[in-house]
Amino acid sequence: MxxxxxxxxxxxxxxxxxxxxxxxxxxxxxxxxxxxxxxxxxxxxxxxxxxxxxxxxxxxxxxxxxxxxxxxxxxxxxxxxxxxxxxxGAQNIAFSRPAGERVTAFGCPATTPQRGEELLYCPGNSQRAPEGEEHVPCDLGGSASGGPWLAGFNSPTGKGTVVSVNSHGEGDGGTPMYGPTLDKTAGRLQRxxxxxxxxxxxxxxxxxxxxxxxxxxxxxxRVRGGSFGRGAGRRGYVRRPSCVPR
The missing domain is CATH 2.40.10 (Thrombin, subunit H)
Incomplete structure (x- = not known):
């Protein structure tokens, strides 16, 4: 999960x-x-x-x-x-935003007592990190990876702008939380x-x-979409992983 x-x-x-x-x-x-x-x-x-x-x-x-x-x-x-x-509905997404703005990181950590069943969040200012990453002060644990970082998050509407996603913590404690900078590669991935x-x-x-x-x-x-239960959708079938040589 x-x-x-x-x-x-x-x-x-x-x-x-x-x-x-x-x-x-x-x-x-x-x-x-x-x-x-x-x-x-x-x-x-x-x-x-x-x-x-x-x-x-x-x-x-x-x-x-x-x-x-x-x-x-x-x-x-x-x-x-x-x-x-x-x-x-959906969130907006932005690319090449500089670090330093206030964001809210969301995730469903597998730690006790949530065990992946509750959505938690961490507000804080992002900071630049090495290797094309950013980090925010956040102690969300495993299973929170993939959750969005929303800039300008509006609690009553639930809306914001995605500027990164949870990638990994630092050690077992998960603090800080690191995420990739959404650069031009992420923009191409979007299109x-x-x-x-x-x-x-x-x-x-x-x-x-x-x-x-x-x-x-x-x-x-390739994703072999099997039977995921009622209403899961049609089967998907895409190719095996492949990369263009550098």
């Missing part, structure tokens, strides 16, 4: 950390399959239904070198349900899902986003 956030546009796209929803870094064999997204999950309840994931993608830098811990998932619309953003989704449905594989893009090209993952 991991924490994810729905971004807009496009519809049906969920952003999270690469290690949370796609694959372990630098470990091609450890990719995930049979993934389902349950928006609004709390204490074994799924108020908005279940959405089968039909494709995931990460930067090749995550697949190869465990750098840029971010991923995107494309979800299928349930046969008798609404499109994801029509059902739950690609329409093409990837179409290829997934047709069973075709994809080349690099830009010829010669090298290390910022994307690794896409």
């Amino acid at each position: 991991r924490t994810h956030g729905v971004e807009h546009p496009p519809r049906g796209l969920v952003h999270c950390a690469g290690t949370a929803c796609a694959r372990l870094g630098s470990s091609p064999a450890n990719t995930y399959s049979d993934i389902v997204f349950v928006p609004g999950y709390a204490k074994d309840k799924a108020p908005y239904g279940r959405y089968a994931v039909k494709a995931t993608m990460t930067p090749c830098s995550w697949a190869e070198d465990t750098v840029k811990d971010i991923a995107a998932m494309v979800v299928a619309t349930p046969a008798k349900g609404k499109r994801l953003t029509d059902a739950v 690609r899902p329409a093409r990837l989704s179409a290829e997934a449905s047709a069973g075709r594989s994809s080349g690099p986003l830009d010829p010669g893009g090298g290390h910022d090209d994307f690794a896409a993952q």
Whole structure:
């Protein structure tokens, strides 16, 4: 179980950390399959239904070198349900924002007593960190990875702007919480899902986003969407992970 956030546009796209929803870094064999997204999950309840994931993608830098811990998932619309953003709405997302602004990091930690069943948050000012990351003072533990960092969070409306996602803590305590800077690579990751989704449905594989893009090209993952329970959505089938050589 991991924490994810729905971004807009496009519809049906969920952003999270690469290690949370796609694959372990630098470990091609450890990719995930049979993934389902349950928006609004709390204490074994799924108020908005279940959405089968039909494709995931990460930067090749995550697949190869465990750098840029971010991923995107494309979800299928349930046969008798609404499109994801029509059902739950979506957050805006911004790229290349400088560190230093006040953000609110969200996550469902697996620590006691929550055990992944409650959404918690940490407000604080982000600060730059090495290797293209930022950090905020936050002690959310494991399973909080993938949760969004919202700038300008408005509690009454639940709205904000996604500027990063939870990636990892420091040691066992989880303080501070680190997240990737959403740079131009994340922006390209945001724009690609329409093409990837179409290829997934047709069973075709994809080349690099830009010829010669090298290390910022994307690794896409086949997701075998099995039976996730009533209303989970259609089966997804996308290619095995692949990266364009540097």
